[in-house]
Amino acid sequence: MASGVNAATQTPGIAGHYRLQAREIVSRLSLAPDNTFDAMIEYAGAEGSAKGRWKLVDNTLTLTSDAVEPPAENLLFNLRRTHSLADLKDAHQPDGGDRFKQAQSNYVLNLRYARSSPVPSIAPVMVSFEFTQGPATQLLWNNAVGRQLYLPYSEQRTLTRVGLQSSADQPQQWFAIAPQTRTLTLNWKVDRTTGQMTYDKPDELGLMQSQQFFRNAPKALAQIDRNYILTLLYGVTAEPPAIKPVDIYWSFDDGSQTSQRWTDSRQQQLLMPAPVGKTLKKLGVQLSNEQSPQWFEIAADSRAIDLMWDERVNPAQMRDLSGVFKTIELEVKGDCLAVDLGNGLACYRQ
Structure with missing residues (x-):
């Protein structure tokens, strides 16, 4: 019967004082039983602090700062x-x-x-490509940043579908590909409740559309005549x-x-x-x-x-890290409140 609305009251042990265990970053977080929080952070000579409210939905702890920021005009x-x-x-x-x-x-x-959300760490993903004839091709996507995979193109052997598999015990997710497609852009994200990666249906472009799309990207433009290009992007906007x-x-x-x-x-x-x-x-x-x-x-x-x-960057604001806590999500993993502050996955622990 546990629901997202009352999950916080059903996990009384979540309240307490935490310290971040991360390289080069000093941060403390206090979660009060009344669902308020107090936090501070120091990194590379800059620092910041914030107060606000927290809520726990399933295994995701969300912090929302009380600070009211003036509208940006620059x-x-x-x-x-x-x-x-x-x-x-x-x-x-x-x-x-x-x-x-x-x-x-x-x-x-x-x-x-223009800004993007921090990209979470992921386990390697096996990307499979099937064609109208011949054996399938597999490539390992082994990092969590947006990247491009290149695959040789042949008129006699066209791509029919693409599959992604995050781990051996998970089923492969397949997407059918049109015969004229030459570039695919696929958005991915991590399901907070299951921890599994999910994928949107790829956007597909033919050769002429691809050449137009990559006209300001010389590296990709040089590759498109003789390759398929698959671009994998983290699909969560800031x-x-x-x-x-x-x-x-x-x-x-x-x-x-x-x-x-x-x-x-x-x-x-x-x-x-x-x-x-x-x-x-x-x-x-x-x-x-x-x-x-x-x-x-x-x-x-x-x-x-x-x-x-x-x-527009204000030099004075560059030294203020308070915005880290504007809206931030942490994953509850046992005694670890897992978060990526741009320095790799780390834990707040009591």
């Missing part, structure tokens, strides 16, 4: 890539897919927070900070201009109806504390734009 923007309608069209779907349909009548601005409003300007080739306001950092997409007879030429972003926009030139065939953003 942001950095970077144009990552643009996509034409041809790039967005999914050849596997008769209607072209949701992204294609959305971009047929709109310009789509994807706003991506929680973005709140922001002060940002004005987005859409400037067209006839000299006309329109604007929108981006107010919520969790809103990852803005749509601008595509006007008849006009082509988007530039995209501008203007912060509340700046007098003029920052402009990005947009290719004439673009219909979707990936704009990366991040909070």
